[in-house]
Amino acid sequence: MDATAHTQEQTWIARRLENDAPELLHAWRTIWRRKWSILGLVLIVMMVAGLGSFAITPTYRAASTLLIEQKKANVVSIEQVYGVEGAGNEYLQTQFELLKSRALAERVVKQLELTTNPEFDPRQRPEPLIDIKGMLASFNIEQAIPATLPEDLEEIADPTEAKIFDEVTKAFMKRVSIAPMGKSQLVKVQVEMTDPHLAAKAANTLADGFIESQIEASMEMSMSASQWMNGRLKELRIKLKEAEDKLQAFREQENLVDIDGVSTINAAELSATSDRMIDARRQRAEVQSQYRQVQSMRSGGWEKLATIPAVLGHPLIQQFKADEARARAKVDELSKRYGAQHPAMEAARSDLSAASASLRGQVEQIVAGIERNYQLAVANESSLRASVDANKAQIQKISRKEFQVRELMREVEANRALHDTFMTRLKETAATSDMDSANARVVDRAALPTEAFSPQRSMIVAFAGALALMAGIGLSLLLEVLNNTFKSTQDVESKLNLPVLGILPLIKNRQRAELAQLFTSDKDKAFSESIRTIRTSLILSDLHKRHRTLVVTSSQPGEGKSTVAANLAFAFGQMEKVLLVDADLRRPTLAKNFKFPVGAPGLANLIVGTARIEDCIKTVAGIDMLCAGLVPPNPLELLSSERFAKIIEHLKSHYDRVIIDSPPTQAVSDASLLAIHADAQIYVIKSEATPIPLVKRGVGQLLQSNSPVTGVVLNQVDVKKAQKHGYHYGGYYDYYGYSKNPPPQAAALPEKV
Template sequence: MESNTHIIERSLIGQRPEAVDYEIDLLKLWRTVWHRKWSILSLVLVVTMVTILAVFAITPIYRAAATLIIEEKTAKVLSIEQVYGAEGAGSEYLQTQFELLKSRALAERVVRQLNLTTHSEFDPRQQPEPLIDFRGVLGHLDFNKVVPVTLPGDLEAGDGPTEAQIFDSVTRAFMDRISVEPQGRSQLVRVQVDMSDPHTAALAANAMANGFIESQLEARMEMSMTAANWMNSRLGELRTKLKDAEDRLQAFREAENLVDVKGVVTISAAELSSTSDRMIDARRQRAEAESQYRQVQAMRSSGWQRLASVPAVLGHPLIQQFKAEEARARAKVEELSRRYGARHPSMEAARSELSAASASLRGQVEQVVAGIERNYQLAVANEGSLQASFNANKSQIQNISRKEFKLRELQREVDANRAVYDTFMTRLKETTATSDLESANARVVDLAAVPTAPIAPKKTQIIAVAALIALGFGVVLTLLLDKLNNTVKNTEQLESRLNIPVLGILPLLKRKQRSQLARMFAADTDKCFSEAIRTIRTGVVLSGVDNPHRVIVVTSSAPGEGKSTVSANLAFALGQMERVLLIDADLRRPSLARSFEFPVGTPGLANLIAGTATLEDCIKQVDGIDMIGAGSVPPNPLELLSSPRFAKVFEALKGKYERIIIDSPPTQAVSDTVLLATFANSVIYVVKSAATAVPLVERGVGQLLQNNVPVNGFVLNQVDIKKAKRYGYSYGGYYDYYGYSNIKQV
């Protein structure tokens, strides 16, 4: 079986002119919020008052700030500043200084200087117990960034805190109240201290600034002393090394008998150069003598005449002289030979003279050749002697050079040790002389003044924020509750969700007796209500112009929605024009007899169906209309209504009346309504405004539509008109505006 909602959706397919447009109705949201304005304002007022009490119970916090300028400065203790890391390094250096300002050592220095361990704001032994723990009430909100003092260690045994524990807790609490803020991209920094005591806050801020400068000076002094101690120890080592180097140099000089190495080297070099020049000349002379000697040796075997033709021999002056004498003697012999014979005395004398000249020439040639040989031997010997002298001088120079190199090496070692020693000695004297003149890398620009206005709590802001949060929470809660409220609040909900018209609305009336409610139209004491009933009557009549709705069943989703009141008053309205019968078919919880004060035991519908009473006995006439009450409540109402006798009785009644109105049970209570609706031409569904849930109405209507019951319209009952207008709903089209002033609020 399909669900009722699916049946309603299926029955409405093709009937809606357009799809539902899901848009946010801002005006509707505003009216919803405006309706709950007093509740929202009450919430805001309560939250604001609680916040005011909490804020004024919080101790005000004052902030004192001292301004420092931190300058980058290189260390002057040594030339190797990296040993101590004292050289500035841009942003890293400044960031390091900022962290030093927040260090625990500096905080401990200020705590000792100002004796904060006995200050009432820090000493846990002087902390009073609050009468009202507003922090706990407000969920431990951190309004002023004050951290409560806690003591380390296990104190549950009842032992009091030690001095060390108190000092540690006070130091940590004081560190939590310190903040360091760089001023833009400059070298300025603000050291801020937050305390409830403004005078102590100013003292603490100034103590932080001065303590930082003093700690820097002390650190530099300590660094200078450390460097001086290190240099003293290092100086002793350097002095020992210098002494060892000097001793080795002197020992080498004494061992090698060195006085002036440079002079000896100079003399030896001059001798070597002179010997080299002479050796070159000797080699040249030996080469010339050797050349002449080779020529002579080559011609010796050919006779002395050939020797005389050797250039070295021929060029000798004596050889040339003897050659000339021989030539004259030969010329004389040749001249005389033409005049005289071979035995002529002149010829013999001439030949003797020629022989003597040749012999002289020969002897002279042999002497010259012997001289050439002797010259060659002398040249060779001279060259050998000079070469030996050159080699001796060179060896001596090389030996001297080796000694000079060793001497220079030892001298360099002595000079290097002396230079390092002198440098350390100079630095040590400078450090010792200027160690007490070191300047800090920071100075105070502005001392902290005693603050006059607290920085926390920001009472106005906190109260304003709390009020805004309460206002937002109230608005959101109102909209959420309105969204979660799925009851029927206006006619548009019924018509748009179920596509069934609303025949009319009935205003919320002043609390009245049941008998008064049932007779409201007949008594005409409320013009607006009467006009609303006439509107419903008009809708019923006009909806059945072609096929009049002679039998009308009035029902609702649940008891208490006013279906019996609608049935009775609609019957009175129709009774002014037609013959009308009002039947109370709610055999389980009848109300017609009580509303019109029928006598106890008056027979009704149950008696008529059971046959224990006649129709005339059951019909009662009230103000011009006939009524049949429920009668005696039967044990089986559904079986009684589904019996054939009820159908016969109903057919007989339809023949006597123009309009029959049946007050049936609620649809969600029993199934009697579905059975009664089978005899009806129209069903009027009563919905109580702002009380009946929309899903409940959908299930009830779906159950009727599932059984092909003609549901012709809704009646929205007990509508608070003034409240509805505040929500933006207008119902002027359903009743006479002129009677609106007579509406009474319940």
């Protein structure tokens, strides 16, 4: 698939080149045909341009080379204050624009006093051709024009010093050009003037002025920076004092001596109180457990209270329980021995009661101690918790004060740092304000130019010649496009689709009557041979059907149809019996060309019936001729009559060939009527004269009338010129037609066949 597409593309390109090649060749031939005119135009323009260049005042260019450094040698960092550091290509472009600035130009104008220089001073220019000021002085301006106009005119006539300075500055700025040298930091400052000495001086002055302006700008910026920093430093000093006073007032208000020490003590107290509170909470938890056991056993009496582990484990309780147990054992022992009233029993019971009472009292005392310890533990815990909360509040209060103090201290430190920075920069500026340093220096000073920069005469002449060459070529092609005529047989065949029966060469310096008999006189061999070629083409075209009536016409008058018809009749007269009829009843030429008597009868007389055919036909050089006769007022009606048709039929029966000279197709409609009676028709076209659309309309009219247009004769062709321009007429024009000594057999042709 790709191979097929590639082949199709190559075929398309080849066809396109084949189609474009004739157009390019035709354009080249058109240019070559007018080569001498183009070269003449080029030479004339180059000569005029060369002469005009000598009238131009020569201008000299002087150039001074500067080295523009992107960074200066920094002594201190004060450059950051007023920004003189370079930054690449943008910095160099800025310096180039400064070199072309108006301020620098004004400096040079003042220094060199250019306002009084004849080259720049408008007051020293040549006098104008019309002296308007003198003309106005001869009139009474106060009466002729309003009162405000003389002031304006006076201002125009006598410009002020400011306007003169402004005009000179603008003129000088136009003479200055900046040329960077490659990708380096070198730049050429160029000045163009008619005075070479002044040009060199101006270039050097411009370079020096740029360096001086840089130094002045640097010093001015240093002074401006110093003044600004002094004012700013005073403001910073006031702000620093206010910040310090505010910090001290806050410390005195809050009674702060060392806020770091206070916060450390409070933190230690909080830590110790927190530890004690933890111990108190633990003790309270332990006592609370005993207290809850006591409260749960209180309803069971002291005996159950005595069973509580905290009470039971007390040493006194164990001792009192042992005393009670011994007393109870003694009572039990005595009860076995004595009776209840026995003194010993009573004493033993009394001891048991005393032991039980002591145990009870001790239990109650211990229980009361447990309750008291619980209350103390709770109170102690609450007290410690309150202390911890108080310490926390105190620490938070101190922290807030600390934040405020830190904020005030930061403000003081920031103001102090800014104050110290400005103080340092101020000292640096004061130390470097008188240092004359610039970021540019002169590498090569402008030398006196020895050759004029402009006008560049060779370039002007070459450019003018190139423009003239292009204009000449364009004009030639334009004239070729506008010249919409037939210039070759190829044009005729391609645009009319009709065969070319032959061409007739251009015959110069001959009268019309002489041209009509040129074939019989045989004074121009080329013309005679061309007529024979046309005759041969017509004979070959009527092999199948004989063309007895042959009509010769053209698009417009002056194309040579009558000459073609007459000479073609003489050519056929050598072989056949021929009648030449002048059917152009409006502008007849046959009688005049062959010098027939004035008023000789002709075709018009035959149609009207005022003459006989024997009286109208004249014989010249072996052929019969029928002239137009008297010019009628209504030729179209005569040619469209039946009598004219009968006359043509009668003539065809008595002659081998009747050749009719018809009027032009685009002048009148007579040719269309004559075409009805024609067996063949020849259309004559004047080479490089008749417009193509005109011929197409004429041929179209004949074809619409079913006229048998046999072919075309291209008349008045400059063959030698055409062959030089690339037009070839092989097959239409015999080379031997140029021979001055034709072969003997050419003259021995029989007059009648």
